[in-house]
Amino acid sequence: MKPFYITTAIAYPNGAPHIGHAYEYIATDAIARFRRLDGDDVRFLTGTDEHGLKMAQTAEAQGVPTALLARRNSDAFEALQSALDISFDRFIRTTDADHVAASIAIWRAMEQAGDIYLDTYAGWYSVRDERFYTEDELEIGDDGHKRSRETGAPVVWTEEQTYFFRLSAYADRLLEHYDTHPDFIGPPSRRNEILSFVRSGLRDMSISRTTFDWGVPVPDHPEHVMYVWVDALTNYLTGAGYPDTDSVDFGRYWPADVHVIGKDIIRFHAVYWPAFLLSAGIALPRRVFAHGFVLNDGRKMGKSVGNVLDPIELVDRFGVDRVRHFLLREMTFGEDGSYSDDALITRTNADLANELGNLAQRSLSMIQKNLGGIVPDPGPFSAPDIELLGLADGLLPVVRRRFEAPAMHLGLEAIWSVLGAANRYFSSQEPWTLRRSSAEADQERFRTVLYVTIEVVRIAALLVQPVIPGAAARLLDLVAMPVDRRDFSMIGERIAPGTRLPAPVPVFPRLDPLPPA
Numbered sequence: 352m353k354p355f356y357i358t359t360a361i362a363y364p365n366g367a368p369h370i371g372h373a374y375e376y377i378a379t380d381a382i383a384r385f386r387r388l389d390g391d392d393v394r395f396l397t398g399t400d401e402h403g404l405k406m407a408q409t410a411e412a413q414g415v416p417t418a419l420l421a422r423r424n425s426d427a428f429e430a431l432q433s434a435l436d437i438s439f440d441r442f443i444r445t446t447d448a449d450h451v452a453a454s455i456a457i458w459r460a461m462e463q464a465g466d467i468y469l470d471t472y473a474g475w476y477s478v479r480d481e482r483f484y485t486e487d488e489l490e491i492g493d494d495g496h497k498r499s500r501e502t503g504a505p506v507v508w509t510e511e512q513t514y515f516f517r518l519s520a521y522a523d524r525l526l527e528h529y530d531t532h533p534d535f536i537g538p539p540s541r542r543n544e545i546l547s548f549v550r551s552g553l554r555d556m557s558i559s560r561t562t563f564d565w566g567v568p569v570p571d572h573p574e575h576v577m578y579v580w581v582d583a584l585t586n587y588l589t590g591a592g593y594p595d596t597d598s599v600d601f602g603r604y605w606p607a608d609v610h611v612i613g614k615d616i617i618r619f620h621a622v623y624w625p626a627f628l629l630s631a632g633i634a635l636p637r638r639v640f641a642h643g644f645v646l647n648d649g650r651k652m653g654k655s656v657g658n659v660l661d662p663i664e665l666v667d668r669f670g671v672d673r674v675r676h677f678l679l680r681e682m683t684f685g686e687d688g689s690y691s692d693d694a695l696i697t698r699t700n701a702d703l704a705n706e707l708g709n710l711a712q713r714s715l716s717m718i719q720k721n722l723g724g725i726v727p728d729p730g731p732f733s734a735p736d737i738e739l740l741g742l743a744d745g746l747l748p749v750v751r752r753r754f755e756a757p758a759m760h761l762g763l764e765a766i767w768s769v770l771g772a773a774n775r776y777f778s779s780q781e782p783w784t785l786r787r788s789s790a791e792a793d794q795e796r797f798r799t800v801l802y803v804t805i806e807v808v809r810i811a812a813l814l815v816q817p818v819i820p821g822a823a824a825r826l827l828d829l830v831a832m833p834v835d836r837r838d839f840s841m842i843g844e845r846i847a848p849g850t851r852l853p854a855p856v857p858v859f860p861r862l863d864p865l866p867p868a
């Protein structure tokens with residue numbers, strides 16, 4: 352089996368998770384599930400980023416020990432993952448002992464390479480963004496204070512003796528890497544952003560702090576803790592068994608195949624991270640892919656605006672599969688997109704209740720009512736049968752290419768376009784008319800149309816498993832697919848005539864539209 356190592360960003364557990372976190376988990380999970388069903392040996396890492404000044408200050412403001420705040424909120428993130436049906440292999444916390452060891456090891460490797468030195472840092476730091484800003488990245492806010500032009504986060508003047516990483520020495524090697532690995536950064540808009548950033552020259556970066564102690568201590572200099580991003584990025588290595596580079600896991604899973612992250616942290620992943628790895632003599636990940644932001648009804652979410660969407664509440668209201676399907680189908684992966692209740696209801700009624708649910712329900716109940724719940728023996732296939740089956744049989748390579756892009760919205764579009772064709776086929780074949788006919792030829796057509804239709808439902812149900820795992824499993828139960836034989840190799844194996852099907856139950860009830868506001 353081909354190894355495939357995929358990761359999400361690790362969230363700051365300084366508060367409750369929001370829909371943006373959920374979106375990243377769902378998208379990454381869909382890719383991981385797709386690969387598993389397609390026969391790969393997948394390792395899927397996610398977790399929380401517990402160190403840094405933001406965590407320390409939040410804990411202080413709430414009057415709780417930082418470790419307790421981290422644990423409590425990290426548990427909430429882990430609970431979200433299970434509410435969303437996320438199939439991770441490890442939930443890493445950066446306070447885990449093996450992660451601390453990995454962070455120390457990479458620090459030492461960069462130090463041995465001669466890339467770490469002590470100097471005085473004087474500049475602007477944003478606690479909210481956990482990053483340093485140069486003067487030209489700032490503007491004056493409405494309150495008269497300096498803030499980041501990009502994120503609006505306030506900055507404070509910081510002066511201390513810190514360790515520096517010789518980032519300036521890596522600009523050329525990074526540019527060469529981007530050049531020889533054109534797929535390293537995706538989507539192209541982010542790649543261009545990073546190219547122009549690196550081309551404009553890189554300055555050395557401060558990578559330790561002395562004014563607080565909530566972090567990984569710098570080896571041999573415990574009065575310093577590592578800058579939170581040094582330790583955070585290293586989580587991807589910890590998840591593959593680093594620093595034991597001779598381990599089976601490391602040999603198998605490193606370099607990571609893709610880091611899935613949000614667009615706001617592309618610089619950390621596409622510039623700093625590969626520079627650290629080059630310095631430490633470790634292979635670079637194959638790909639960094641930045642998704643867009645989820646907006647609430649077209650507006651940026653924020654605590655101050657009070658419009659932060661709680662993913663648990665959405666799952667409680669709509670069920671996890673509708674939320675997953677909506678986010679992956681409606682949003683162009685790699686671009687911003689918007690959530691609204693209305694759009695979710697419309698989208699899921701159209702796709703799940705009508706196109707897929709109705710087709711399954713109508714065909715399966717006809718088999719139940721008229722054929723004793725037994726998969727019929729089809730007669731010779733007519734041109735429309737052959738055409739529809741051909742479309743369904745041809746889906747896997749198309750959807751695979753879309754998930755590899757990654758562009759799950761296009762993969763789903765392809766599946767639903769075949770379901771659209773199946774619905775048109777079903778209406779035009781009029782199995783309800785065939786059934787009433789006394790001619791044996793019509794009875795045979797009736798059985799054939801039902802056979803072809805449930806075959807397409809079965810193939811669609813197999814292919815939507817990565818996106819709506821719960822509902823797909825219920826649909827596959829209805830077409831009697833054995834639980835242990837639902838991987839994509841089953842797509843080509845026709846359902847056997849004579850198979851007894853359970854009594855059909857609707858899998859996707861319709862949602863009522865919202866009352867007018």
Ligand code: ME8
Nearest residue numbers: 360361362363371400583584612613614643644645
């Ligand atoms: O950045 N829509 O953590 P974080 C979509 N700890 N994605 C969003 C989003 C939104 N509205 N808001 C945030 C951190 N995200 C660091 C990561 S990785 C070594 C360290 C995404 O909790 C964001 O882009 O602020 C990031 O990928 C993830 O949520 C965690 O954000």
